[in-house]
């Protein structure tokens with residue numbers, strides 16, 4: 071199967087990210103190397119591109135796509151939460167730019183047997199890392215009512231979270247829920263028909279998002295990883311983050327906002343006690359895709375781009 075994925079906001083992202091053509095750039099979500107091939111095109115033979123992904127299919131597709139560029143290229147199969155270790159293994163302490171294009175690729179969604187899509191019947195899986203032990207099957211078949219309710223509410227922002235969790239517990243008391251199709255049927259039974267037929271997308275969309283986030287621990291690793299990336303940036307280096315839903319965007323926005331702030335004391339304190347200094351400057355604050363891009367790539371609909379630049383260490 072070809073690796074199909076259209077990169078989101080490619081021009082804006084690459085133009086905002088690259089400041090030195092002989093610099094070191096880390097694409098933390100390599101995918102099929104759509105963004106990375108644009109980075110590699112710009113780099114001179116002295117430049118260095120590091121691509122990280124936890125998915126073996128992405129690693130294979132990206133390795134093929136990037137094989138003929140003149141710059142140094144290192145492709146690493148890892149979780150970006152291991153960023154410090156990846157950079158230390160490559161002996162790269164300082165970096166000119168980091169890119170995070172979060173979430174799943176179209177290839178992952180479109181490959182039915184990966185179990186990410188509520189539109190295709192397949193075993194419940196949803197692992198981005200095919201070697202991981204924990205899958206959607208485990209979430210759906212072993213989590214308690216309270217745990218299911220919590221992830222559906224927190225990660226899916228699903229109004230019917232408790233009722234859907236109850237229907238899952240009920241269904242699995244007879245036999246395990248094995249497929250995406252069975253899960254979709256349970257969700258359809260749990261959500262009242264009037265709500266299901268109202269506008270607001272497929273009734274399983276939010277539950278599938280929640281289970282996927284839980285399986286891949288997508289949100290808990292973000293803040294620490296963004297902070298670690300910024301710590302590795304050279305002064306003037308940049309971090310670009312593309313998010314696809316409000317939960318991950320809130321984390322990106324809050325971390326960048328805090329790191330770009332001076333004093334972060336509570337407003338009721340009469341004098342500054344924190345002596346916090348800004349470490350970065352915000353350059354792009356949640357830019358959406360253009361109308362033209364939206365027409366060509368529906369995936370860009372919910373995308374937001376944020377870019378920040380590292381300030382010199384002795385800034386004051």
Ligand SMILES: C[S@@+](CC[C@H](N)C(=O)[O-])C[C@H]1O[C@@H](n2cnc3c(N)ncnc32)[C@H](O)[C@@H]1O
Nearest residue numbers: 077099101102103104105123124125149150171
């Ligand atoms: C939206 S796609 C990236 C597409 C890529 N920018 C392009 O233009 O072709 C996101 C990729 O990041 C990977 N990914 C998501 N979270 C990850 C994590 N925590 N560690 C490593 N890779 C991750 C996914 O496996 C997927 O291949």
